[in-house]
Amino acid sequence: MSVPEGKLRFVLLRHELPASSARPSHYDLMLERPSDLFTLELCEPLRSDVSQTARELAPHRKVYLDYEGPVSHDRGEVRAVDRGGLTIVAWTESTVEVDLLGDALRGRLTLTREASREGEPAVWRVSFRAS
Secondary structure, three states, X not given: OOOOOOOEEEEEEEEEOOOOOOOOOEEEEEEEOOOOEEEEXXXXXXXXXXXXXXXXXXXXXXXXXXXXXXXXXOXXXXXXXXXXXXXXXXXXXXXXXXXXXEOOOEEEEEEEEEOOOOOOOOEEEEEEEEO
């Protein structure tokens, strides 16, 4: 999908980890911000009207918006499931609402930060409603 210049973007990647990894393979949802990509690790792909919890990962570099292939340091491989534009509806420390306009994902994504223990990665409730 072609995204107009100046428009924010998103990507949903399938991250296949090596068999030797302690973590299972998963999906990385990345939402563009001015400086980086807000990134969440999902167990399942986004589906309309199905919510799930996701772990916040460290912000990623914007190169991942267009990248597919091996991840450095033998951390597996990523391939795009969907990508496209996004429009921010609301973005606070505890709630993120964006409209996704991808090839497959078209609709409202809502993220709500859940309580987490100090020192642990933030956990978010993720829901998507197709339009």
